[in-house]
Amino acid sequence: MNSRKDAHSVGVGPVQSARERAYTGIRSAILKGSFEPGAFVEEAQACEITGVSRSPVREALSRLAAEGYLEQHPRRGAMVRWLSPTELRDLHEVRLMVETHAASKICREKRPIPDTLLELCEAHEATPAEDLLGCVEINRLFHQALVAAAGNTVLVQVFDGLQAPLSRAAMLSLRQGVGKTEIIEVEHREMVAALSVHDEERAVEVIRRHLALMPRLTRALTA
Amino acid sequence: MNSRKDAHSVGVGPVQSARERAYTGIRSAILKGSFEPGAFVEEAQACEITGVSRSPVREALSRLAAEGYLEQHPRRGAMVRWLSPTELRDLHEVRLMVETHAASKICREKRPIPDTLLELCEAHEATPAEDLLGCVEINRLFHQALVAAAGNTVLVQVFDGLQAPLSRAAMLSLRQGVGKTEIIEVEHREMVAALSVHDEERAVEVIRRHLALMPRLTRALTA
DNA sequence: CTCTCCTCTCTTGTATACACGACGTAGACG
DNA sequence: CGTCTACGTCGTGTATACAAGAGAGGAGAG
Numbered sequence: 001m002n003s004r005k006d007a008h009s010v011g012v013g014p015v016q017s018a019r020e021r022a023y024t025g026i027r028s029a030i031l032k033g034s035f036e037p038g039a040f041v042e043e044a045q046a047c048e049i050t051g052v053s054r055s056p057v058r059e060a061l062s063r064l065a066a067e068g069y070l071e072q073h074p075r076r077g078a079m080v081r082w083l084s085p086t087e088l089r090d091l092h093e094v095r096l097m098v099e100t101h102a103a104s105k106i107c108r109e110k111r112p113i114p115d116t117l118l119e120l121c122e123a124h125e126a127t128p129a130e131d132l133l134g135c136v137e138i139n140r141l142f143h144q145a146l147v148a149a150a151g152n153t154v155l156v157q158v159f160d161g162l163q164a165p166l167s168r169a170a171m172l173s174l175r176q177g178v179g180k181t182e183i184i185e186v187e188h189r190e191m192v193a194a195l196s197v198h199d200e201e202r203a204v205e206v207i208r209r210h211l212a213l214m215p216r217l218t219r220a221l222t223a
Numbered sequence: 224m225n226s227r228k229d230a231h232s233v234g235v236g237p238v239q240s241a242r243e244r245a246y247t248g249i250r251s252a253i254l255k256g257s258f259e260p261g262a263f264v265e266e267a268q269a270c271e272i273t274g275v276s277r278s279p280v281r282e283a284l285s286r287l288a289a290e291g292y293l294e295q296h297p298r299r300g301a302m303v304r305w306l307s308p309t310e311l312r313d314l315h316e317v318r319l320m321v322e323t324h325a326a327s328k329i330c331r332e333k334r335p336i337p338d339t340l341l342e343l344c345e346a347h348e349a350t351p352a353e354d355l356l357g358c359v360e361i362n363r364l365f366h367q368a369l370v371a372a373a374g375n376t377v378l379v380q381v382f383d384g385l386q387a388p389l390s391r392a393a394m395l396s397l398r399q400g401v402g403k404t405e406i407i408e409v410e411h412r413e414m415v416a417a418l419s420v421h422d423e424e425r426a427v428e429v430i431r432r433h434l435a436l437m438p439r440l441t442r443a444l445t446a
Numbered sequence: 447c448t449c450t451c452c453t454c455t456c457t458t459g460t461a462t463a464c465a466c467g468a469c470g471t472a473g474a475c476g
Numbered sequence: 477c478g479t480c481t482a483c484g485t486c487g488t489g490t491a492t493a494c495a496a497g498a499g500a501g502g503a504g505a506g
Contacts, residue, residue: 017297018460042487053461055278058488059285066289074240075467075488090377097378101320154313155320158381241490266458276491281458298458298497 018052022060025050030069030080031171040077041070067164083169091162091169096211098159099143100204102150103191107200109151116145117192124185135184136170142188149195183213241275245283248273253292253303254394263300264293290387306392314385314392319434321382322366323427325373326414330423332374339368340415347408358407359393365411372418406436 026046035041046057061078064070070078105111120142127134140163147159187210194203249269258264269280284301287293293301328334343365350357363386370382410433417426 040487044487054488055460055462059282062282062285063289066286077488087376090375093375094377094381097320097324152313152316153310154317154385158317158384161381161384162377263457265456267456277458278490278492300458 018056019059022046022050022052022056023063026057026060027064027069030064031168033172035080037080037082040079042077067161069164069168081165083165087165088169091166092211092214095159095162095166095214096208098147098155098162099207099211102147102152102155103195103203103207104200105150105152106195107198107203110198111149111151113192113195114145114149117142117149117188117195120145121185121188121192124188129182136167139184140167146191146195184210241279242282245269245273245275245279246286249280249283250287250292253287254391256395258303260303260305263302265300290384292387292391304388306388310388311392314389315434315437318382318385318389318437319431321370321378321385322430322434325370325375325378326418326426326430327423328373328375329418330421330426333421334372334374336415336418337368337372340365340372340411340418343368344408344411344415347411352405359390362407362411363390369414369418407433 026041026049029035029049030041041061043054043057043061046061047054050057050060061070061072065072065078069081071081072078106113120138124135124138124142127138129135144156144159144163148156187206190206191203191210194206249264249272252258252272253264264284266277266280266284269284270277273280273283284293284295288295288301292304294304295301329336343361347358347361347365350361352358367379367382367386371379410429414426414429414433417429
């Protein structure tokens, strides 16, 4: 009758689908740097890593290609994409455009600032500087929440689309030991302050200054 | 049944892969309105339409979902997405942001205006007003070329990502017989003129005015 | 007569087998 | 000795077979 017991015995986990396992497995392998940029991720190889068959693996590869991690060549396979300096610059430019637009909109439309932003500032403060991965994740969530506060779902989607390649760049730069995450938290608070009083000019200026740091962090790795 | 040889005998036929046939087939079916928004595109059904097996069909469905045509529900299938009035408004807002940014950049960086833009204006003029589909396509190409002229590949990608849902809206509104494509061509020429002399303020103003028309065209269909 | 539960069928999710094309290598010829 | 060609192997592209969950419909009980 109740054949659901197996699912419970495994744990709380909702019996992750094979597709999801393949996606997260391959994705983390790429992020960890298991594959050199320019290398081909072979399907059989991905099957071994993730422990599922080729069907879900292929779907995961397609999805990763759509998200900008891979580049699919017909009859050749899926290649780990390079991030050229040009593309990185373009990414940052678009990101700046998106966040600037979000901040302007929030101020102009007198939108309320979600508590999440302040909470993330505090979380950032509470996180030890050594935990670079944690800092990066909090940083990501902060900017995502900022964009979301503008109340435009499409804008958030665009922003999320930028995150995939940018997160790769962040991971790579982290492994090279680029530090200085203290300034970030200070500037985040400054942004919240400006947004809270709906001071458009100042908010945009802070964001400009804040995001101007980023290209320097990720420049080294593309050279 | 041996359609591969046929493809060769046709000559120009680029021996379309099954995946591509599935993608274009399903996509055009959606665009033609063969599926009601909210309806599920069943895989077997899609197989019959496109004449390929479920493997490429599934990949095509995933891709269409990534592009915003469909919404995949686990264990349920792929549903043709609704375009809510809110989402349509958000789409237009982001689109305006992208094109405004492109125009500003072109002017500020004194970028050359590609000949394509003027050629497309002439092509638009040459196209009879009855050929709404042709006009829409030329319009799309014009705006794409405009964004591309800014020289930021990521920005172009974002713009293309917006096109999928917007083109659906355009198709739907066309079938409802919303006309008036003459104004478009005039304003396009105005935009080219402003961009040619790198008059940022005027270019942005024209784009604002031009794109302000669009939400009205597509509003009716969501009500 | 209605509500609930069970079962049956239909659809998706996953695995695997087969086919075709591409690249690398080895052998032969100039 | 170099180059061109032909064959073999490997990897993706496609098709299909199998498994499992979800929804609809019918039967039984209240």
